[in-house]
Amino acid sequence: MSGEGSGEYGFNTYQQQQQQQQxxxxxxxxxFSFSGRGGSPDRFDRGSFAxxxxxxxxxxxxxxxxxxxxxxxxxxIEVALIKDKKTGQHQGCCFIKYTTSEDxxxxxxxxxxxxxxxxxxxxxxxxxxxxxxERLGAxxxxxxxxxxxxxxxxKEIEEIFSKYGRVEDVYLMRDENKQSRGCGFVKxxxxxxxxxxxxxxxxxxxxxxCDQPLIVRFADPKRPRHGDSRGPTFGDxxxxxxxxxxxxxxxxNASVPMGDRMPPPNAWRPMHPPNMGPxxxxxxxxxxxxxxxRSGDTTLAINAGGxxxxxxxxxxGCFKVESLTSMSQQNFNQSVPHIPPLNQEISPLxxxxxxxxxxxxxxxxxxxxxxxMPYSQIPSQSSFRQxxxxxxxxxxxxxxxxxxxxxxxxxxxxxxxxxxxxxxxxDTNFQPNTPFTTNQQQAPPSVHxxxxxxxxxxxxxxxxxxxxxxxxxxxxxxxxxxxQVFSQLQQQVQxxxxxxxxxxxxxxxxxxxxxxxxNSTAAPIGDVSSSTSATTVAPGISQNTALAKCNWTxxxxxxxxxxxxxxxxGESRWEKPEELALSEKQQQRLLGQHSQxxxxxxxxxxxxxxxxxxxxxxxxxxxxxxxxxxxxxxSFQAYGVTGHQNVxxxxxxxxxxxxxxxxxxxxxxxGIHTTQDWMWKNKPAGV
DNA sequence: CGACGGGACGC
DNA sequence: CGACGGGACGC
Numbered sequence: 284m285s286g287e288g289s290g291e292y293g294f295n296t297y298q299q300q301q302q303q304q305q306x307x308x309x310x311x312x313x314x315f316s317f318s319g320r321g322g323s324p325d326r327f328d329r330g331s332f333a334x335x336x337x338x339x340x341x342x343x344x345x346x347x348x349x350x351x352x353x354x355x356x357x358x359x360i361e362v363a364l365i366k367d368k369k370t371g372q373h374q375g376c377c378f379i380k381y382t383t384s385e386d387x388x389x390x391x392x393x394x395x396x397x398x399x400x401x402x403x404x405x406x407x408x409x410x411x412x413x414x415x416x417e418r419l420g421a422x423x424x425x426x427x428x429x430x431x432x433x434x435x436x437x438k439e440i441e442e443i444f445s446k447y448g449r450v451e452d453v454y455l456m457r458d459e460n461k462q463s464r465g466c467g468f469v470k471x472x473x474x475x476x477x478x479x480x481x482x483x484x485x486x487x488x489x490x491x492x493c494d495q496p497l498i499v500r501f502a503d504p505k506r507p508r509h510g511d512s513r514g515p516t517f518g519d520x521x522x523x524x525x526x527x528x529x530x531x532x533x534x535x536n537a538s539v540p541m542g543d544r545m546p547p548p549n550a551w552r553p554m555h556p557p558n559m560g561p562x563x564x565x566x567x568x569x570x571x572x573x574x575x576x577r578s579g580d581t582t583l584a585i586n587a588g589g590x591x592x593x594x595x596x597x598x599x600g601c602f603k604v605e606s607l608t609s610m611s612q613q614n615f616n617q618s619v620p621h622i623p624p625l626n627q628e629i630s631p632l633x634x635x636x637x638x639x640x641x642x643x644x645x646x647x648x649x650x651x652x653x654x655x656m657p658y659s660q661i662p663s664q665s666s667f668r669q670x671x672x673x674x675x676x677x678x679x680x681x682x683x684x685x686x687x688x689x690x691x692x693x694x695x696x697x698x699x700x701x702x703x704x705x706x707x708x709x710d711t712n713f714q715p716n717t718p719f720t721t722n723q724q725q726a727p728p729s730v731h732x733x734x735x736x737x738x739x740x741x742x743x744x745x746x747x748x749x750x751x752x753x754x755x756x757x758x759x760x761x762x763x764x765x766x767q768v769f770s771q772l773q774q775q776v777q778x779x780x781x782x783x784x785x786x787x788x789x790x791x792x793x794x795x796x797x798x799x800x801x802n803s804t805a806a807p808i809g810d811v812s813s814s815t816s817a818t819t820v821a822p823g824i825s826q827n828t829a830l831a832k833c834n835w836t837x838x839x840x841x842x843x844x845x846x847x848x849x850x851x852x853g854e855s856r857w858e859k860p861e862e863l864a865l866s867e868k869q870q871q872r873l874l875g876q877h878s879q880x881x882x883x884x885x886x887x888x889x890x891x892x893x894x895x896x897x898x899x900x901x902x903x904x905x906x907x908x909x910x911x912x913x914x915x916x917x918s919f920q921a922y923g924v925t926g927h928q929n930v931x932x933x934x935x936x937x938x939x940x941x942x943x944x945x946x947x948x949x950x951x952x953x954g955i956h957t958t959q960d961w962m963w964k965n966k967p968a969g970v
Numbered sequence: 971c972g973a974c975g976g977g978a979c980g981c
Numbered sequence: 982c983g984a985c986g987g988g989a990c991g992c
Contacts (some may be wrong), residue, residue, distance in 0.1 A: 336988090337987085340988090345986090363990075365990065366992090368991070374989080374991085375987085376989065378989080408988090414982060427983090427984060428983095429983055429984090454985065455986095456984070458983095465983050466983035467983085468984080502985080504984095895983090
């Protein structure tokens with residue numbers, strides 16, 4: 284099937300986009316300006332098409348040869364052979380315009396790398412034309428995958444990854460001799476899928492014949508190609524969230540490589556004009572559509588991929604503070620009861636996966652305590668329940684094992700988290716479809732699930748989902764590897780915001796997970812969350828409304844400088860993201876009297892500063908984790924704080940790293956100087 | 971028409 | 982330990 288080297292599907296054109304703004308609506312060429320906000324609402328008319336680029340078209344082919352083929356998969360508006368302007372020579376490629384992206388998708392799936400035109404040398408390449416995906420509001424999540432068996436085919440890799448969602452594309456990196464380099468890229472269209480895959484595979488799944496587990500992380504932004512207008516203009520939604528600080532190579536000036544290029548979500552969807560206020564887009568730095576629905580806008584989630592991305596917010600109402608607290612309680616309680624023994628259960632087949640991370644043997648986690656909050660517990664009484672869980676297109680797809688997902692509220696989740704999450708993470712025979720039948724999803728809501736009557740009242744479903752997703756993954760993965768711990772944390776870092784206006788829940792989830800992961804089920808959560816968030820957050824109900832819209836939160840670096848952290852993307856910035864600013868304004872407007880809101884995060888951060896510094900010696904995230912893991916019984920206080928600190932610290936460190944990469948050769952050890960220097964030179968924020 | 975510059979820790 | 986695919990906007 285599909286191309287070995289060119290990927291399963293052809294979604295990989297985001298690489299050379301034009302820098303979006305080039306309002307020259309000349310025909311429909313690239314650079315076509317779509318109905319961005321403020322722009323003319325051409326989302327209804329001119330925008331209703333999806334253009335594909337088709338490569339490997341025999342130069343002898345005519346439209347008549349091509350059109351029929353494509354018409355089998357959708358309504359073809361146009362077939363445009365590309366010829367050299369001067370010579371009139373057929374360039375061996377063409378554009379196919381479909382009326383809908385659905386048709387286009389189908390065509391890609393059916394034809395890309397699967398059909399060879401008469402006279403053709405190889406199968407045609409079918410993918411969206413440059414800029415199309417963005418134009419259509421699509422976002423892709425590309426993962427870098429390393430430590431692949433060099434013999435593995437794209438197909439096999441796809442099989443492994445398809446457990447976490449439909450794989451849009453697999454690209455194997457090859458050397459001059461076409462030999463696999465042992466690494467490649469896997470794309471998903473949904474962030475949660477990507478996260479699931481990372482969480483479940485990174486450092487855990489070892490391919491047969493390999494002595495190291497897969498490396499799975501969000502891909503770096505693609506190396507800009509000569510002649511490219513500029514780095515990627517979108518996508519790489521995940522590169523931000525990456526953990527490893529040392530890797531941070533983006534200037535802190537926000538708009539990192541994949542900076543501000545937020546494509547309007549679903550621009551092509553007539554029914555749901557982007558109804559977000561001016562506040563939404565401005566500063567979304569390309570992570571993904573984060574516009575939050577104002578009122579049951581179901582389309583959003585389609586791209587956003589559900590949890591935590593787009594539909595983070597309450598639909599109309601506001602979150603209740605209590606819920607946050609109770610949530611934390613719940614997690615807390617859930618995790619406490621079971622302090623799993625350190626018995627490590629490593630499959631005979633599973634190779635010890637220590638590798639790079641150098642984590643101590645995993646403390647075997649017990650599933651129970653970590654079981655995610657059951658969907659059933661997701662406040663069904665909450666308003667967002669009806670948000671109409673976005674029907675992820677992917678779930679409908681041909682997910683082999685994942686199969687049918689009940690069309691329930693948990694759909695998103697299930698899509699993102701197919702039941703087939705491998706239990707046997709070690710690949711013994713290239714059979715990703717490991718015998719794995721557990722329906723973790725429907726796994727009995729054991730004890731913890733019902734134990735707590737406490738229910739978060741109005742958590743964003745996305746947040747809940749996200750959290751659950753994580754926990755579940757964590758749980759499952761951890762059954763077989765310690766790496767999972769790291770992975771988990773990694774993931775948390777990506778999605779959790781240290782302190783926030785956004786959600787206490789995420790924090791709690793993070794902490795809870797940490798506890799669970801580390802086995803140290805002490806009892807910190809209550810402390811941290813209740814004392815800080817619960818209390819401080821209390822003042823505003825509507826605050827949460829705003830919260831739901833902004834993933835940015837303000838924090839203080841150890842040096843006392845303010846910085847901003849995005850809980851969803853993991854990005855950190857020195858300057859206040861406009862999104863947050865607007866969010867705050869909105870809050871002010873709504874609350875009027877609650878001017879505290881803003882300072883809140885700072886307070887908390889400040890409160891944590893000492894802890895962070897204290898932990899500095901640990902030098903890095905992993906070190907801290909390690910440290911924690913070794914702690915037998917972390918103190919209540921210490922643990923909780925530390926837990927947070929980790930997350931926050933990472934965010935902060937990213938900034939440091941950024942600063943460093945910005946040209947300041949400093950290390951973490953002297954990061955303070957680095958940071959300050961940088962800030963000094965670059966219009967310090969908050970000083 | 972033109973289209974990414976700079977620089978490259980220290981372990 | 983590996984980092985991005987051939988060609989790309991004609992009429």
